[in-house]
């Protein structure tokens with residue numbers, strides 16, 4: 060059985076101190092697809108953090124994970140302390156805090172949360188209605204999503220990006236988790252467009268500010284390198300296979 064790192068047992072004060080480590084390795088336990096680990100992997104790539112993929116041996120590991128599901132991430136600090144992180148959105152928020160992707164103050168943090176939650180609602184709709192649709196309903200569901208769900212998202216989000224100065228960011232003048240999550244949404248919708256479906260309504264012409272935010276995130280050097288990697292291509296392929304997409 061592939062063994063998992065043993066989380067360090069210590070007081071919250073000691074563990075809290077360990078979260079300040081800036082030379083950690085992040086060991087990711089997740090299945091071989093993008094799924095619920097995509098944003099976590101993206102944040103780690105963006106931050107240029109040291110990462111490792113742990114071997115999944117699911118039935119034998121399930122009982123060792125905090126919620127009996129994946130992803131789980133183990134942060135191993137330079138002094139060997141192991142912090143166990145579970146639940147995808149909690150992991151993403153922990154990493155965003157650690158890598159300064161939550162704005163510059165409490166109010167900006169709240170603004171980032173607003174955009175994250177809004178984008179998540181749209182992402183969930185895409186996942187339940189399109190990705191998980193029966194194969195013979197997929198084109199119809201995708202077209203409905205493009206005309207009934209995305210226009211509202213686009214209108215509201217373009218307006219917020221404009222209000223922030225059309226600088227490619229939702230909040231302030233630097234990248235936050237909100238920019239990264241929206242980039243993930245746009246890329247996922249473009250990537251998982253069923254054959255025969257209408258054109259996806261995201262483009263440089265139709266959604267210039269969302270497109271600018273996406274380009275700003277995707278052109279970040281360490282993230283761009285991750286997206287070109289062989290592992291990333293494998294995750295693309297297995298994501299499509301998993302949902303019998305092609």
Ligand SMILES: N[C@@H](CCC(=O)N[C@@H](CS)C(=O)NCC(=O)O)C(=O)O
Pocket residue numbers: 094095121127128129130145146147148
């Ligand atoms: N709320 C959890 C849901 C995690 C979840 O459903 N994980 C699935 C994979 S995407 C899983 O572990 N499935 C295997 C199982 O339940 O045995 C999260 O966001 O992390």
